[in-house]
Amino acid sequence: MSILITSETKFIIQGITGREAVNLTRENLDYGSKIVGGVTPGRSGRDVYGVPVYDCVRDVVEKHGAVEGSIVSVPPGFTRDAVFEAIENGVKTIVVVTENIPRKEVAQMVELANLRGARIIGPNCLGIISPDEAKMGGMGGPAANTRQAYKKGNIGVMSRSGGMTTEIASTLTAAGLGQSTCVSIGGDAIVGTTYAELMPLFEADPETEAIVIYSEPGGRMEAELAEWVKENDSRLPIVAFMAGRFMDEMQGMRFGHAGTIVEGKEDTTAEKIARMEASGISVAERIEEIPALIQKRLAEKGK
Amino acid sequence: MRFYEYESKALFERHRMPLNTRRTVSSASEAREAAAEIGCPVVVKSQVLSGGRMKAGAVKFAKTPDEAASYYDEILPIEVNGETARSILIETMSPIAQEYFVSVTWDGRRKAPVVLFSDMGGIDIEEVAEKHPEHVSKTHFSTIFPLTPRIAKEAIGKVGVSGRDLNRMTPIVFELMKIFLEYDLTLAEINPLARLEDGSFCVLDGHIDLEAEARGKHKKLLAELGIGEDETRQARPPTEFEIAGRKVNDVDHRGVAGNVVEFDGNLGLIIGAGGGSLTLFDAVRNHGGKPANYCEIGGNPSVSKACELTKLILSKPGVEKIAVMMNVVSNTRVDIVARGVVKGCIESGKDPAKVISIFRIPGAWEDEGFKILEKYGVEYCDRSVSMYDAAGRAVAKLGA
Numbered sequence A: 001m002s003i004l005i006t007s008e009t010k011f012i013i014q015g016i017t018g019r020e021a022v023n024l025t026r027e028n029l030d031y032g033s034k035i036v037g038g039v040t041p042g043r044s045g046r047d048v049y050g051v052p053v054y055d056c057v058r059d060v061v062e063k064h065g066a067v068e069g070s071i072v073s074v075p076p077g078f079t080r081d082a083v084f085e086a087i088e089n090g091v092k093t094i095v096v097v098t099e100n101i102p103r104k105e106v107a108q109m110v111e112l113a114n115l116r117g118a119r120i121i122g123p124n125c126l127g128i129i130s131p132d133e134a135k136m137g138g139m140g141g142p143a144a145n146t147r148q149a150y151k152k153g154n155i156g157v158m159s160r161s162g163g164m165t166t167e168i169a170s171t172l173t174a175a176g177l178g179q180s181t182c183v184s185i186g187g188d189a190i191v192g193t194t195y196a197e198l199m200p201l202f203e204a205d206p207e208t209e210a211i212v213i214y215s216e217p218g219g220r221m222e223a224e225l226a227e228w229v230k231e232n233d234s235r236l237p238i239v240a241f242m243a244g245r246f247m248d249e250m251q252g253m254r255f256g257h258a259g260t261i262v263e264g265k266e267d268t269t270a271e272k273i274a275r276m277e278a279s280g281i282s283v284a285e286r287i288e289e290i291p292a293l294i295q296k297r298l299a300e301k302g303k
Numbered sequence B: 001m002r003f004y005e006y007e008s009k010a011l012f013e014r015h016r017m018p019l020n021t022r023r024t025v026s027s028a029s030e031a032r033e034a035a036a037e038i039g040c041p042v043v044v045k046s047q048v049l050s051g052g053r054m055k056a057g058a059v060k061f062a063k064t065p066d067e068a069a070s071y072y073d074e075i076l077p078i079e080v081n082g083e084t085a086r087s088i089l090i091e092t093m094s095p096i097a098q099e100y101f102v103s104v105t106w107d108g109r110r111k112a113p114v115v116l117f118s119d120m121g122g123i124d125i126e127e128v129a130e131k132h133p134e135h136v137s138k139t140h141f142s143t144i145f146p147l148t149p150r151i152a153k154e155a156i157g158k159v160g161v162s163g164r165d166l167n168r169m170t171p172i173v174f175e176l177m178k179i180f181l182e183y184d185l186t187l188a189e190i191n192p193l194a195r196l197e198d199g200s201f202c203v204l205d206g207h208i209d210l211e212a213e214a215r216g217k218h219k220k221l222l223a224e225l226g227i228g229e230d231e232t233r234q235a236r237p238p239t240e241f242e243i244a245g246r247k248v249n250d251v252d253h254r255g256v257a258g259n260v261v262e263f264d265g266n267l268g269l270i271i272g273a274g275g276g277s278l279t280l281f282d283a284v285r286n287h288g289g290k291p292a293n294y295c296e297i298g299g300n301p302s303v304s305k306a307c308e309l310t311k312l313i314l315s316k317p318g319v320e321k322i323a324v325m326m327n328v329v330s331n332t333r334v335d336i337v338a339r340g341v342v343k344g345c346i347e348s349g350k351d352p353a354k355v356i357s358i359f360r361i362p363g364a365w366e367d368e369g370f371k372i373l374e375k376y377g378v379e380y381c382d383r384s385v386s387m388y389d390a391a392g393r394a395v396a397k398l399g400a
Helices: A019-031 A057-064 A076-088 A103-116 A143-149 A162-174 A195-204 A221-232 A245-249 A269-278 A287-300 B005-014 B028-038 B065-075 B125-131 B150-157 B163-182 B216-225 B240-249 B274-286 B303-314 B334-347 B366-375 B387-399
Strands: A010-014 A034-039 A051-054 A069-072 A093-096 A119-121 A127-130 A134-136 A152-159 A179-184 A210-215 A238-242 A282-284 B022-025 B042-046 B059-062 B088-092 B096-107 B112-118 B136-140 B185-196 B201-203 B206-210 B256-262 B267-272 B293-298 B321-326 B356-360
Touching (some): A010 A076, A019 A034, A019 A143, A034 A057, A069 A076, A076 A103, A103 A119, A103 B112, A143 A162, A152 A162, A152 A195, A162 A179, A162 A210, A162 A287, A162 B274, A210 A221, A210 A287, A221 A238, A238 A269, A238 A287, A282 A287, A287 B387, B005 B022, B028 B065, B028 B088, B042 B065, B059 B065, B065 B088, B096 B125, B096 B163, B112 B125, B136 B150, B150 B163, B163 B201, B267 B274, B267 B303, B267 B387, B274 B293, B274 B387, B303 B321, B334 B356, B334 B366
Parallel strands (some): A152 A210, A210 A238, A238 A282, B267 B321, B321 B356
Antiparallel strands (some): A127 A134
16 A cells, blocks of 8 residues: 555646656656646647647546546746646645745645645645655656655655655665655655644555655644654654754754755754654664664564 | 835835834935934834844934934945845834734745744744744645635634734735735745834834746846846845856756856866756865866756856866766757867866866767767766765865
């Protein structure tokens, strides 16, 4: 099993005729994903690698029946509208790849998604991959490269960096640890789905036995995860990697992602590491320590 | 990006917020004239972006125009957290009966905007929240339903304010919420919001932070407030090197080679992407290395972009070698980066084999990339060498 996406998940790509989206279409099809249609207003009747293009989401749904997911890859000024369109046409899992979307618009997308029972992954993310099943987004790049880095297995991965998701998966794979599902949750100050919000899904997935997270300065997501772990007596051991430790000394400077800035004490890596460790999350100093830490934690549980 | 107090107040004024009469001045004689015109006593305030002006002695109360002029000279050179005044604000001094605090910001956990209100204004709100939680209210509101004054009323009422004060403050708090959403702000704060002795209310100080992503949407406002397009309003102004870095990124639209931040070390870094750069910068420092810069490449930058970035970093005084490192890449082509970096070295008159201490970018098109590096004798490694160990090799070469 896996979470959020399997080889059976029917999804669409909004903005499919854009340069990046054309690449995504090909990479996702090659990896085994089921893309039923694409949307670009005014381009209906064309196709991208055999995927039919429509003017709006409603037309895809009319033609192909209910659509479970969508990758939104449109310019920042059009993203909110595209996400609203997907939600109002019954799409439940929406991966927003686009970056540089103002927070207000992200909050609006999330609010509507919550009202309609939909879930947003991102923005500013590379999406979701359930290795050897399907992927929804740019994780791992071309299918051959993706197969090299990601292998099916029992580790769930959640990351604020798309690129580092592949680095971590590749390190796990090299150590013989496959992955159930890897989610690039996005690097913005407000993201559709946080670590803590994905935990119940991993918790309910019988294949997932442990979790790895990649984390950065800024925001309260790690604190939220630490609280969740304490309150829910999670069965899943978690290993975290914290990047950007040098930023603790550089208040007010933004590095990396939009949400990566130290403005107060709670934003610092020192504070986040302390909180996570207090809740029983193991924090790795280097990426290459992650597999051994996972194996140690699993051995403690008799697995 | 943060606004100065005088800019925040200019925006508040457009929204008919109650404000004192005030002038922004840039000489002692202007300060004297302004004080005479407004009428003493006046407040003389340094215009800086960081907090803690009062503690630093950069806010004074003048009883006469001459006093205002001498305070101008006194305050102007004072550094507040390393920052000197952009100008000085002269403002009527009002007789205050009580101070309130109101702030609108984003709650990343709730993914919604939140109004914070307190009847203990003027002091550090985090301290109030800790010691007197019943004096601080926190009220979230919708970003998709029409904004109406009820949230403002609830926010004020929750701390026990009622009667005429509640009714007089509600439109001010409501207006602040509207401003927050209308201009894509990340912070809209009034502290203090004062009730004067005559029972009226007045905005004494305000903070506004506009989201960097929304600058393009609000160009007109920024131009009207006199905020230049080149003003980053980060914790410190950009250096020449960083400004040059931005130009490299504007060479073409293919990929990113930007976010260059200057440091004073001897190891130039061509690193990426967002998360990879943070990880690698930590790794270099853990090995005792001294980075000359931070940067981020990604999204498949063109050969010319990678080349120009390399040249810029190699031109920085004190840079002895460069390290080219990324996490396993998804959509950046290894061969294009390799070609760009090698070209940049040669065009700088350096031998790539000597000046590139390590090249560690695994992923798409790596075989083609590695071939180029072999040809020029550059040391490279694939994903079997960790990011941490690659950084270690780069640092070790500088020591040798």
